Amino acid sequence: MDEPTTRAAKRAATAQRILEAAQVEFGERGLEGTTVRAIAQRAGVDPSLVIQHYGSKNDLFALAARLDRESTDDDVAAHLFEVLDVRLGELPPETRALVRSMLTAPEATRAMKNFLDERVVNLARSSDDGDAELRAALTVSSILGLTIARHFLELDALADISEPQIETVLRPWLTAALGDDTALPPAPDPRTRAEP
Amino acid sequence: MDEPTTRAAKRAATAQRILEAAQVEFGERGLEGTTVRAIAQRAGVDPSLVIQHYGSKNDLFALAARLDRESTDDDVAAHLFEVLDVRLGELPPETRALVRSMLTAPEATRAMKNFLDERVVNLARSSDDGDAELRAALTVSSILGLTIARHFLELDALADISEPQIETVLRPWLTAALGDDTALPPAPDPRTRAEP
DNA sequence: CAATTGACTCTACAACCGTTGAGCGAAGCT
DNA sequence: AGCTTCGCTCAACGGTTGTAGAGTCAATTG
Numbered sequence: 001m002d003e004p005t006t007r008a009a010k011r012a013a014t015a016q017r018i019l020e021a022a023q024v025e026f027g028e029r030g031l032e033g034t035t036v037r038a039i040a041q042r043a044g045v046d047p048s049l050v051i052q053h054y055g056s057k058n059d060l061f062a063l064a065a066r067l068d069r070e071s072t073d074d075d076v077a078a079h080l081f082e083v084l085d086v087r088l089g090e091l092p093p094e095t096r097a098l099v100r101s102m103l104t105a106p107e108a109t110r111a112m113k114n115f116l117d118e119r120v121v122n123l124a125r126s127s128d129d130g131d132a133e134l135r136a137a138l139t140v141s142s143i144l145g146l147t148i149a150r151h152f153l154e155l156d157a158l159a160d161i162s163e164p165q166i167e168t169v170l171r172p173w174l175t176a177a178l179g180d181d182t183a184l185p186p187a188p189d190p191r192t193r194a195e196p
Numbered sequence: 197m198d199e200p201t202t203r204a205a206k207r208a209a210t211a212q213r214i215l216e217a218a219q220v221e222f223g224e225r226g227l228e229g230t231t232v233r234a235i236a237q238r239a240g241v242d243p244s245l246v247i248q249h250y251g252s253k254n255d256l257f258a259l260a261a262r263l264d265r266e267s268t269d270d271d272v273a274a275h276l277f278e279v280l281d282v283r284l285g286e287l288p289p290e291t292r293a294l295v296r297s298m299l300t301a302p303e304a305t306r307a308m309k310n311f312l313d314e315r316v317v318n319l320a321r322s323s324d325d326g327d328a329e330l331r332a333a334l335t336v337s338s339i340l341g342l343t344i345a346r347h348f349l350e351l352d353a354l355a356d357i358s359e360p361q362i363e364t365v366l367r368p369w370l371t372a373a374l375g376d377d378t379a380l381p382p383a384p385d386p387r388t389r390a391e392p
Numbered sequence: 393c394a395a396t397t398g399a400c401t402c403t404a405c406a407a408c409c410g411t412t413g414a415g416c417g418a419a420g421c422t
Numbered sequence: 423a424g425c426t427t428c429g430c431t432c433a434a435c436g437g438t439t440g441t442a443g444a445g446t447c448a449a450t451t452g
Contacts (some may be wrong), residue, residue, distance in 0.1 A: 007449060011399060030300040032228045036440060046401050051441055103348055104226040104300050113349045120353045131365050137345065137353035138338075138369060145341020149333065152299055153309045157316045157333035169327050173334060203419060207429060232410060242431050247411060 015053050018043045020093070022050075022064040027096030031061050031105040058107070065097040067111040091151050099147065116140050139174055211249050214239045216289070218246075218260040223292030227257050227301040254303070261293040263307040287347050295343065312336050335370055 021042035025034040054060035101108040123136035217238035250256035319332035
């Protein structure tokens with residue numbers, strides 16, 4: 001909350017404010033549904049400044065939704081763990097922006113497809129089952145469906161799921177989907193949280 | 197393919213053509229992404245005629261996506277069967293329109309939430325498990341995720357799944373999710389298809 | 393302190409949107 | 423045949439959108 005003193009620092013600070021405002025708006029109304037003016041207003045700034053900073057609305061969206069996710073190649077367990085953990089609390093704003101526009105913005109569709117395709121092959125290569133890829137795709141798309149149902153549709157039955165319920169129902173279920181040889185990570189630790 | 201002779205019949209025919217064009221457009225680009233002009237062009241008609249027929253773009257969308265789904269109260273098995281069956285082929289155009297706009301159009305979000313909420317309670321009431329509702333929600337949202345991953349994101353691993361694969365992998369998996377006491381319907385019969 | 397840079401606002405524009413009302417021409421009625 | 427009905431097109435309007443360019447004023451520099 002410290003006030004920036006130098007001019008460049010202040011500029012960087014407002015750029016950050018604009019980006020965060022954009023993530024909130026994109027995450028709530030999607031790429032087409034949010035206007036540059038709405039982003040500007042949320043950031044307390046003139047609409048043209050948004051363009052001056054990020055070039056265009058689409059460029060800003062690409063940054064806000066992290067359309068260029070680096071293909072993390074670490075192990076399968078960490079991936080799933082992160083997703084499961086994240087799903088218990090709030091979704092990170094860039095994920096919200098991406099998922100929200102996933103079905104209507106072609107760039108977002110492509111980014112999400114690539115992201116999930118990678119996860120599937122990562123998951124599948126730990127097993128040598130013939131149906132490993134299909135099982136992995138099942139697991140991944142289930143997590144996607146769960147995320148959408150809980151955080152975007154807000155299904156009643158998923159409104160408040162407790163940690164024990166996750167352990168007794170959801171975890172064994174996903175374990176079954178992956179096959180017994182693939183181990184899921186241990187119970188999530190709510191204190192650690194990933195940092196972008 | 198018979199040409200309509202009476203005037204009212206011709207009017208009804210163009211109305212139907214407009215509705216179907218709207219379903220295609222809405223299903224491909226979403227509510228906000230499709231313009232009345234695009235619908236009109238696909239139907240080979242003047243844009244204003246679209247409004248004259250359906251009042252407004254939003255009213256047309258409500259019809260095209262069947263936002264007012266009657267709460268079918270028949271048994272659980274038939275429901276799941278229908279969804280599973282339908283997922284093997286193409287998605288019906290009104291479903292495509294609804295799912296496509298599910299995350300960006302509030303009316304569509306509400307309609308989808310209500311639809312899925314109902315399915316969950318229908319599924320849950322066949323079992324008396326304490327976690328029955330959560331299990332049902334898991335199943336339903338998995339099917340949703342699968343539908344999205346296959347028909348909208350077009351994940352590589354789900355591009356062409358064969359009927360035997362469905363039987364050996366997907367069906368037992370969903371059976372496990374619901375619990376052993378709840379029986380899924382037998383193998384789908386590709387000849388029977390639901391009619392709107 | 394004077395000059396200059398640059399972060400930001402103001403104004404405006406061209407494109408596109410959903411929607412309206414008038415008009416046309418053929419089908420229907422008597 | 424003459425009059426009416428009506429399915430449809432044409433032209434246009436008001437509003438909103440993303441974005442460009444000029445201007446403003448305070449911080450920086452010499």
